[in-house]
Amino acid sequence: MDQSVRARIPLSACQVACSDCSVHRICLPGGLKAQDLGDLDHRLVAQRRKVARGESLFHAGDRFDSIYAVWTGFFKTSVASRDGRDQVSGFQMCGDLVGLDGIGTRRHEIDAVALEDSQVCVIHFDELEALLQDVPPLRQQFHRILSREIVRHQVQMLLLGSMYAEERLAAFLIDLMRRLQDRGYSPSAILLRMSREEIGSLLGLTIETVSRIFTKFQSEGLLSVRNRHLGICNPAGLHRIAEGRPN
Amino acid sequence: MDQSVRARIPLSACQVACSDCSVHRICLPGGLKAQDLGDLDHRLVAQRRKVARGESLFHAGDRFDSIYAVWTGFFKTSVASRDGRDQVSGFQMCGDLVGLDGIGTRRHEIDAVALEDSQVCVIHFDELEALLQDVPPLRQQFHRILSREIVRHQVQMLLLGSMYAEERLAAFLIDLMRRLQDRGYSPSAILLRMSREEIGSLLGLTIETVSRIFTKFQSEGLLSVRNRHLGICNPAGLHRIAEGRPN
DNA sequence: CGCGAACTTGAGGCGTGTCAACCCCTGTGG
DNA sequence: CCACAGGGGTTGACACGCCTCAAGTTCGCG
Numbered sequence: 001m002d003q004s005v006r007a008r009i010p011l012s013a014c015q016v017a018c019s020d021c022s023v024h025r026i027c028l029p030g031g032l033k034a035q036d037l038g039d040l041d042h043r044l045v046a047q048r049r050k051v052a053r054g055e056s057l058f059h060a061g062d063r064f065d066s067i068y069a070v071w072t073g074f075f076k077t078s079v080a081s082r083d084g085r086d087q088v089s090g091f092q093m094c095g096d097l098v099g100l101d102g103i104g105t106r107r108h109e110i111d112a113v114a115l116e117d118s119q120v121c122v123i124h125f126d127e128l129e130a131l132l133q134d135v136p137p138l139r140q141q142f143h144r145i146l147s148r149e150i151v152r153h154q155v156q157m158l159l160l161g162s163m164y165a166e167e168r169l170a171a172f173l174i175d176l177m178r179r180l181q182d183r184g185y186s187p188s189a190i191l192l193r194m195s196r197e198e199i200g201s202l203l204g205l206t207i208e209t210v211s212r213i214f215t216k217f218q219s220e221g222l223l224s225v226r227n228r229h230l231g232i233c234n235p236a237g238l239h240r241i242a243e244g245r246p247n
Numbered sequence: 248m249d250q251s252v253r254a255r256i257p258l259s260a261c262q263v264a265c266s267d268c269s270v271h272r273i274c275l276p277g278g279l280k281a282q283d284l285g286d287l288d289h290r291l292v293a294q295r296r297k298v299a300r301g302e303s304l305f306h307a308g309d310r311f312d313s314i315y316a317v318w319t320g321f322f323k324t325s326v327a328s329r330d331g332r333d334q335v336s337g338f339q340m341c342g343d344l345v346g347l348d349g350i351g352t353r354r355h356e357i358d359a360v361a362l363e364d365s366q367v368c369v370i371h372f373d374e375l376e377a378l379l380q381d382v383p384p385l386r387q388q389f390h391r392i393l394s395r396e397i398v399r400h401q402v403q404m405l406l407l408g409s410m411y412a413e414e415r416l417a418a419f420l421i422d423l424m425r426r427l428q429d430r431g432y433s434p435s436a437i438l439l440r441m442s443r444e445e446i447g448s449l450l451g452l453t454i455e456t457v458s459r460i461f462t463k464f465q466s467e468g469l470l471s472v473r474n475r476h477l478g479i480c481n482p483a484g485l486h487r488i489a490e491g492r493p494n
Numbered sequence: 495c496g497c498g499a500a501c502t503t504g505a506g507g508c509g510t511g512t513c514a515a516c517c518c519c520t521g522t523g524g
Numbered sequence: 525c526c527a528c529a530g531g532g533g534t535t536g537a538c539a540c541g542c543c544t545c546a547a548g549t550t551c552g553c554g
Contacts, residue, residue, distance in 0.1 A: 079405045083490040087408045089401040101401070103394035110401060133383065140376070146393040147350035153400035154336040154348070154357060158326045160407035161334045161451030165510070196533065204408030206511055211534055227519080227533085243330045412542070443501065453543055458502055474501085474551070495554105502549070511541090517534070524527085 016045035016121060026095035026182060027069050028123070031141050040138065044131060045069070045121040057098060057112040057120065064102025066122050070094050073118020074193040077101075078111050078201070088201040089153075091115075091176075091194060094183060097145060115193045160204045163244075168203040169213045170242040173223075177232060188235070192228040263292035263368060273342035273429060274316050275370070278388050287385065291378060292316070292368040304345060304359040304367065311349025313369050317341050320365020321440040324348075325358050325448070335448040336400075338362075338423075338441060341430060344392060362440045407451045410491075415450040416460045417489040420470075424479060435482070439475040 018029045019037045028044065029037050048071060051057050057068060060080060070092050077098065080086035089110060092098050102108040103125070132139040159168050177187035192199075200210045214225045222238055224231040232238070240246060265276045266284045275291070276284050295318060298304050304315060307327060317339050324345065327333035336357060339345050345367070349355040379386040406415050424434035439446075447457045461472045469485055471478040479485070487493060 077401075079401045081405055081490070083492065085405070085409050085491070087405045089404055100394055101398050104391045104398060105395075109398045129383075129387070132386065133380070136376075136380065139379065139386075143393075144351045146390075146397070147347055148352075150393070150396050150400065151348050151351060151356045153397065153404065154324075154326045156404055157336055157400065157407060158328055158332070158334045160404060161448070162332050201408070207533080208512085208535085209510060212510095215534075243328070244332070245330065442499095454501075455503085455544085456542060459542095462502075497554090498552095500549100500551070502547105504547085505545090507542105507544075509542090510539105512539070513537090515534105515536085517532105519532085520530090522527100522529085524525105 015042040016048060017041035018044055021071070023071075023095035023183060028097060028141060028145065029138065031144075032135075032137050036135055036137050039135060040131065043127065044123060044138075046124050046127065047122050048119050049122050051075075051114040051118045051120060053114055053116045053118075055114055057114065058102075058108045059111050060108055062102075062108045064099070064106050064108050064125070066124050067097055067099040067102075067128065068112075068120040068122060070096050070098065071119045071121050073120075074115045075112055075118065076115055076194060076198055078113070079109075080111070086111075086201075087204075088194075088198050090156075090202070091198075093179060100146065100149060115198075163242075165203075165205050165209050166213055166216070166246070167242050167244060168205065169199075169210065169217070170238045172199065172203055173230075173232070174235070174238055174242055177235065188232040190230040190232065192230060262289040263295060264288035265291055268318070270318075270342035270430065275344060275388060275392065276385065278391075279382075279384050283382055283384050286382060287378065290374065291370060291385075293371050293374065294369050295366050296369050298322075298361040298365045298367060300361055300363045300365075302361055304361065305349075305355045306358050307355055309349075309355045311346070311353050311355050311372070313371050314344055314346040314349075314375065315359075315367040315369060317343050317345060318366045318368050320367075321362045322359055322365060323362055323441060323445055325360070326356075327358065333358075333448075334451075335441075335445050337403075337449070338445075340426065347393065347396060362445075410489075412450075412452050412456050413460055413463070413493070414489050414491060415452065416446075416457065416464070417485045419446065419450055420477075420479070421482070421485055421489055424482065435479040437477040437479065439477060 018024045018027070018040050019034070021027070024030065024037065029040055032040070049068075051073070057075065072094060075092040075098055076088050077090050077092065078086050078088045092112075098112050098120070099108065101110050128142075132142060159171055163171065176190065180190065181187040196210045197207045200207050203210070214223075217223050218225045220237070222232075222234045222241075224233060265271045265274070265287050266281070268274070271277065271284065276287055279287070296315075298320070304322065318341060320341075322339040322345055323335050324337050324339065325333050325335045339359075345359050346355065348357050350372070375389075379389060406418055410418065423437065427437065428434040443457045444454045447454050450457070464470050465472045467484070469479075469481045469488075471480060
């Protein structure tokens with residue numbers, strides 16, 4: 001079933017200007033000079049699209065025609081194997097790109113689901129290709145993003161292949177803190193958008209293990225846990241754990 | 248220490264023609280029409296470089312100025328964490344690109360080491376950028392390759408995060424068979440270029456576990472193991488194991 | 495031929511998964 | 525206002541898959 005024909009709701013009557021966006025520095029236009037940035041307005045982003053909590057932005061197997069930049073909200077992406085197992089491969093927040101998996105085969109290879117009511121900027125890939133031709137700095141930034149995505153995944157493989165559960169969770173929290181800080185949010189007062197199960201899936205752990213480690217970290221004074229509210233009390237301690245030096 | 252200044256040995260007095268290369272269909276020029284392909288000759292690949300078994304093509308931290316296409320031989324790439332752990336993130340054979348990790352930061356983020364005496368095509372990234380501007384089909388193929396690399400890593404994360412040791416090894420062998428077949432080699436008579444330790448590192452397993460599973464697979468008639476020579480006797484059985492249905 | 499590295503095999507321990515019970519919070523409806 | 529259901533989260537007991545350690549064997553390269 002091809003889901004890409006579902007309704008797209010233009011949020012604004014007209015089109016979207018990246019130069020007005022508060023996260024453009026982190027997003028696809030990152031690193032562009034003001035003039036190049038202006039050239040993209042009303043060209044890069046065709047429209048915005050709302051995705052309600054729990055709904056899919058796209059499914060594996062859908063025809064690929066756009067990539068998406070998260071504008072507001074929070075997403076997860078997950079890979080599925082033929083036999084039904086699936087695993088969260090990442091969480092995306094504002095400024096992150098989603099859908100790069102579809103470029104190779106012109107079909108999406110993974111699922112993307114909103115973890116809260118969200119809005120994305122729809123970037124038609126054909127239009128992006130034309131802009132990549134016309135705006136070399138945009139092309140370079142696009143390549144940087146693809147490359148960093150590759151590196152990020154390899155670091156995640158290191159985590160999954162050779163770290164203990166406590167190290168994985170500490171590394172996850174550190175990554176989350178850094179990304180929140182990059183976007184101007186507090187890195188120490190965190191509201192988790194995802195369930196324990198989704199964290200566990202990303203880290204290759206069960207829900208019970210994630211829960212136990214949260215409790216342990218709290219008892220050690222590293223953080224305070226109250227439902228999905230986290231307070232980071234000892235970032236240096238988390239860094240030490242993530243690097244395998246718990247003392 | 249910046250290693251990128253080590254000697255580069257041009258194999259041919261002149262430059263390299265992709266259109267003469269036997270793996271161009273799998274490599275960066277894949278999907279190009281004959282005419283576009285001809286345009287790349289002597290432009291895409293500046294020179295070839297020999298890398299002896301055990302030597303590095305580049306190290307993490309090296310300045311990035313080129314990507315490499317494997318022409319002959321076999322490589323591994325590996326990620327290292329600050330505390331000394333490292334993990335193999337992939338094996339590359341002829342037609343595969345190495346070095347895409349460096350685009351984002353202009354420094355290589357991982358290590359690449361030859362597992363046998365090898366030769367690579369050196370593609371200066373500045374020159375590639377110019378060609379991507381001039382040859383749209385090349386740009387599209389480059390994006391396809393980057394995207395497929397992203398998907399490949401996410402599938403590997405699924406493997407590391409949610410599969411049993413036997414399933415991982417079966418999936419590894421199936422992937423290897425497919426890639427050998429794509430290149431015109433026999434998928435059933437395999438000479439492993441990597442050690443048990445390197446296989447284990449890729450799969451998040453110890454050398455002992457890999458060895459035990461090879462023995463077990465052999466006793467079950469799935470394959471024959473003799474040192475680094477593998478004979479695949481029952482590909483369908485391997486597929487079943489990789490999909491979690493051992494019976 | 496000989497040495498060191500790579501590999502195999504076995505015994506035992508540990509980290510994390512599995513299973514089960516229970517708690518808490520939220521929303522729903524009488 | 526309370527009863528209830530249901531999902532998400534926590535905690536405990538136990539099982540098991542894989543790692544660790546150790547010994548022995550084989551292979552590959554100088």
